Amino acid sequence: MGFEKFGRFGYVSQTKINPLLSYLEKGQIAATRCKKCGRSYFPPRADCLDCRHSAIEWVVLDGKSNLISFTNVFFAPPAFQPETPYLLGLAELTNGLRVFAPISPAVDKDQLKPGLELSLKVAKGSGDNVYYTLE
Amino acid sequence: MGRIGIIGVGHTKFGKRSDASLRELAFEAYSSALDDADMDSSKIDGSVVCSATHYDKQRSPAGVVAEYLGLNPQPTFNVEAACASSAVGLRTAWALVSSKLHDVMAVVGVQKMTELSSEEIQELMGRAGDVMWESPFGTTMPAYYAMYATAHMAKYGTTEEQMALVTVKNRKYGSKNPNAMFQKPITAEEVLKSRPVSAPLKLFDCCANADGAACLIIANAEKAKKLTDRPVWVAGLGLASSPMSLAGRKGPLTSFDVTKNAAKAAYQMAGVAPSDIDVAEIHDSFSITEILNYEDLGFAKPGSGTRLLERGETELGGKIPVNIDGGLISKGHPVGATGASQLFALTKQLRGEAGSTQVDGAQIGLAQNIGGIGMYSAVTILKA
Numbered sequence: 001m002g003f004e005k006f007g008r009f010g011y012v013s014q015t016k017i018n019p020l021l022s023y024l025e026k027g028q029i030a031a032t033r034c035k036k037c038g039r040s041y042f043p044p045r046a047d048c049l050d051c052r053h054s055a056i057e058w059v060v061l062d063g064k065s066n067l068i069s070f071t072n073v074f075f076a077p078p079a080f081q082p083e084t085p086y087l088l089g090l091a092e093l094t095n096g097l098r099v100f101a102p103i104s105p106a107v108d109k110d111q112l113k114p115g116l117e118l119s120l121k122v123a124k125g126s127g128d129n130v131y132y133t134l135e
Numbered sequence: 136m137g138r139i140g141i142i143g144v145g146h147t148k149f150g151k152r153s154d155a156s157l158r159e160l161a162f163e164a165y166s167s168a169l170d171d172a173d174m175d176s177s178k179i180d181g182s183v184v185c186s187a188t189h190y191d192k193q194r195s196p197a198g199v200v201a202e203y204l205g206l207n208p209q210p211t212f213n214v215e216a217a218c219a220s221s222a223v224g225l226r227t228a229w230a231l232v233s234s235k236l237h238d239v240m241a242v243v244g245v246q247k248m249t250e251l252s253s254e255e256i257q258e259l260m261g262r263a264g265d266v267m268w269e270s271p272f273g274t275t276m277p278a279y280y281a282m283y284a285t286a287h288m289a290k291y292g293t294t295e296e297q298m299a300l301v302t303v304k305n306r307k308y309g310s311k312n313p314n315a316m317f318q319k320p321i322t323a324e325e326v327l328k329s330r331p332v333s334a335p336l337k338l339f340d341c342c343a344n345a346d347g348a349a350c351l352i353i354a355n356a357e358k359a360k361k362l363t364d365r366p367v368w369v370a371g372l373g374l375a376s377s378p379m380s381l382a383g384r385k386g387p388l389t390s391f392d393v394t395k396n397a398a399k400a401a402y403q404m405a406g407v408a409p410s411d412i413d414v415a416e417i418h419d420s421f422s423i424t425e426i427l428n429y430e431d432l433g434f435a436k437p438g439s440g441t442r443l444l445e446r447g448e449t450e451l452g453g454k455i456p457v458n459i460d461g462g463l464i465s466k467g468h469p470v471g472a473t474g475a476s477q478l479f480a481l482t483k484q485l486r487g488e489a490g491s492t493q494v495d496g497a498q499i500g501l502a503q504n505i506g507g508i509g510m511y512s513a514v515t516i517l518k519a
Contacts, residue, residue, distance in 0.1 A: 006271055008271060011262060043267075069282040069387075071285060071334055071336075072331070073275060074332055076261075076273050077273060077275065078254055078257050085331075098381075098383070100380065100382045102272045131271065
């Protein structure tokens with residue numbers, strides 16, 4: 001198995017950032033950081049944009065985040081249609097990086113608004129899929 | 136650098152064209168562009184075929200399109216930039232003609248979407264975003280634009296009622312366009328009561344998949360003047376890119392930097408300002424997109440795009456008529472053909488041939504075409 005385990009329904013199986021899955025399986029969410037210049041990336045990147053260095057280290061995130069925007073999806077791709085409606089959101093993490101993630105159904109959608117504090121948490125999907133959600 | 140002129144334009148009926156294949160749609164648009172230019176194929180020394188090829192049953196469609204148009208052995212190739220394919224196709228052909236590698240080229244935008252099953256379309260739609268980090272959560276094209284709408288509503292107080300005004304305006308003008316997929320006006324109430332697609336966007340906030348083609352024939356200044364007495368000149372070409380992932384973008388999601396950057400380049404090249412534009416065709420894939428585009432193109436200040444609508448300033452007779460051919464919301468959105476369709480409408484306006492929707496004395500027109508979820512945006516300025 002490869003990276004297709006990431007998400008509720010993964011499309012890409014092969015990548016250099018597979019270690020993210022091990023962190024998720026341990027209940028942690030991790031970003032990458034360039035060992036040379038220290039720039040951080042989330043979603044994780046295997047290659048530094050600034051210095052083109054590819055030696056990276058993993059840094060566990062605290063998950064604190066602020067919601068930027070969201071939508072409630074009613075019309076979905078086939079693999080997701082049975083679960084409609086579902087919420088998707090964009091949030092900013094404490095390190096200034098951003099995350100696109102589902103918003104947990106446990107969150108009251110009427111409370112959602114830009115600026116709302118949420119927490120990025122590990123979630124398990126069907127089979128052995130792992131990902132993260134905002135809750 | 137010599138000027139490049141549009142010397143002929145053609146357009147098919149857009150919509151569910153179960154009567155025609157991709158190559159036949161391309162032929163309809165190409166043939167009517169030749170008629171419009173009053174010329175035959177012999178002077179066309181190359182073709183640029185523009186489509187979002189993942190929708191096409193035919194792999195590498197430039198091959199069959201050039202064959203069916205009778206444009207062998209001249210060079211041909213595909214240009215793909217999702218919904219902005221044919222705006223980028225014009226940019227490509229402009230560079231080829233400017234470089235003197237070519238003299239007269241056909242830019243053919245074409246898309247055949249309705250023969251795909253809704254399963255196939257939905258599957259393709261599911262991969263419209265960043266396939267590694269965002270598609271695995273069930274993203275859709277409307278979902279991305281809906282998130283811009285949510286942010287704009289929260290920051291500026293924009294309402295669903297105001298967004299509905301875009302659809303009402305564009306469908307009103309679509310009723311006057313015989314090439315449009317939807318030729319019936321619609322009320323704000325019908326828009327507001329339509330079923331939710333991705334909140335706050337509802338069915339009638341969204342454009343529809345369609346089949347269709349549009350064609351532009353362009354030439355260098357010398358040939359253009361020889362071949363026609365009514366060339367329309369390409370005055371400004373702006374194209375920019377943005378991160379494809381939403382997480383990679385900056386700011387509060389209330390505007391598209393990609394459009395601001397493309398607009399700046401186009402205004403600078405054409406030597407004009409937003410207030411100089413007489414008529415505009417702007418990307419209304421969703422109602423909210425038109426409102427954001429007003430602001431990103433400099434027609435309105437940030438947050439005040441809705442006021443243009445409420446005051447009727449983007450209606451025929453207003454300060455800056457926008458999408459008075461009906462826009463994507465009325466015409467349908469055959470992805471690869473949309474950019475050329477916008478430029479078809481502007482060319483007709485600048486020649487004074489737009490009939491009942493003619494903007495009096497239109498001299499400068501602007502077309503703006505977003506690709507995909509906003510990773511590309513093209514702004515093209517034409518002058519009579």
